[in-house]
Structure formats: structure tokens, C-alpha cells
Amino acid sequence: MAVAQELLPVTLLAGFLGSGKTTLLNRILTQEGGPKCAVLVNEFGDVGIDGKLIVAAEDDLVELQNGCVCCTVRGDLQEALGQMLTRRGSILGRAKFDRIVIEASGLASPGPIAQTLEVDGDLSDRLFLDGVITLVHAAKIGEQLTGFPEARNQVGYADLLLINHLDCLEPGQLDGVRQALVAVNGAAPMLETTRSDVDLSKLFDLERLDLLGAASSDHSHAAGVSTLALSSTAPMDIHKVKMWLRFLANRSGTEILRMKGVLRCLDQPGPVVVQAVYQWLEVGPGQGSLPAESNLVLIGQGFDPAELRRGWEACISN
DSSP, X not given: OXXXXXXXXXXXXXXXXXXXXXXXXXXXXXXXXXXXXXXXXSOHHHHTOOGGGEEEEETTEEEETTSOEEEEOOSOHXXXXXXXXXXXXTSSSSOOOSEEEEEOOTTOOHHHHHXXXXXOHHHHTTXXXXXXXXXXXXXXXXXXXXXOXXXXXXXXXXXXXXXXXXXXXXXXXXXXXXXXXHHHOSSXXXXXXXXXXXXXXGGSOOOTTHHHHHOOSXXXXXXXXXXXXXXXXXXXXXXXXXXXXXXXXXSSTTSEXXXXXXXXBTTOSSOEEEXXXXXXXXEEEOSSSOOSSEEEEEEEESOOHHHHXXXXXXXXXX
16 A cells, blocks of 8 residues: 655745845745745755855755755755755755745745646645735835836745834835735734744744635725635536636736635546636635635725626536
8 A cells, every 4th residue: 555645835935036035045044943945946055054054065055053944945846856855855865854845036026836736746745835824014115116117926825924024114104115015915814023034933833724704794905906816515516617717717807916826626526726826817626625615805906896706606507
């Protein structure tokens, strides 16, 4: 009988240029007493690892005294992750890391990386996405959200927002920063920090879909952004669901900013997970047992709740 493989958690770290990701990565790599992490970054020099902390090095892999490892990504993400899993516990002897942290580029949307982790069969059998953490520069995020769609995608896809560089704000500006973030993603919890100095235990085990339990009723956020929660105890028709969600994702503008869901679908042995930010949409199998009901949460501005409910009900299997 085949032995089930251990699923390793993956934390995806996002944030616009200058948000503080490098500083946070360095804290993760030099922490004591926490989980042993493997961090995927572009270049070791960007992280600035203290040479005294390095106990072994081989090619593009560095091991630190606390058991963490740091690996460069020189090519395809799938290939890099596959190599890291193969190396786990064998290349440097003690590199039995407990989780993987991936740093996304400062101009990248987390969506395609999350899709790679959740849809690629070879990876999804060995890894699961524990959460997307987005750092924001407190003094610059307002103009970034206005001028750069990449910044809106990074904030919109976050399961946790770190408001960094608080020391750069003038008194009374923090409320405006929070409102700007809520206008894009009113569901993600926020932590406030300076120089990325945060309790690292709060970054892990995020339970990405807590949003579904929290959104028990429809409500509005700042700047006209609203949340709509849809549910059904009857199973959904996965083909109708995919057609309807593609239609919603392809709408022009920012009517639908984000969608998250866990669905019970006819003829599907396990949960079907929905993740979407703007026009990026992923619908695929999730971890765990078949849920008792389907839940979908939509965050957007200017949408018609009655129309969305009709579309949802049309996807319920007859």
C-alpha cells in the first residue's frame, strides 16, 4: 500500500517595490525557534545573509545555523520547487525544512504563482498554499494603488496585509492607508510594522479561506466596495459554475475585484476551490473532504447583488 506524502505548506510573499520583502525574508532566514524554512529568492545577495550564519553551501543552495535554507530561482518555478523537494534532507544533510517561502517579484501578481502551486499535479500532491502575504509601504501604497495595477493585484490577492514603514507616515495618516487597502481587499486582516519587524508566527498557518466563515452577510467597505456571500447546501454543477465564473472574471473594469470559494460539486470527490483576482481565475480541486455546502464570496464595486444571486442559483445542480 502506498504511503501518503507529507504536504508541505507554502507561504507566498508579495509586495510592490520597496515594500520591505527583503528585510522580512532576512528575518525569516535568521529566526530562532521557529519552523525551518526554505526560501526561494532570485539572488542570495538580495537577502544579505550574514556569512557567519552560513554552515554549508552547494551550488544555488545555502543552509543556515537554524536549519533554514535559501535557494535561488534561476528558471522555471515548477522546476525550482521540484528540485528543492528532491533535495530536502539530502543535499546539505540537515536541510529538513518544514515549509517553503516564495518571494514574488515586486512587479508580479501573486495569481499565476498561486495557480502554479494549486493546479500543477506534481506540486499539489506534495505542497499546499498556506497563504499569500502582501507587504505594503505605508507612505506610498495610496499612489501605488492608483498608478499600478500590479499593486492592486498584490493587495487584492492577499490573505494577510502587512502595513510596513509606519515610521514614514505623518500623524493621522494611518486611517487613510487602512481605508485604501480595505477598498481593494476588505477581507484580509492587517498587521502594522516598521522595518518588517513582526511576530513571524503570525505569518504562518493562515487558513486562507477564513474569509468564507467571516462573510456571513453582505456588507460594504470604503469607496463603494461591497462583499457578497453566496451559499448552497445543494450540490453545484461544476460546468455551469466554470462558465459563470469566467463570464464574471472577463467583465471589463473592476466590478469584481476578488472571488474566493469552496464548493460542493456534483460528481466531484472533494472540494472545488475558486480563486480569482480581476481577470485571473482558477477553479480546481482542493484539499480535504467534500464540504457539506458550497460557499462563494465576491468582493467588488458597483455590482448587482440580485443578478449575482440569480447566476449562482442557475449553477445549482437540478
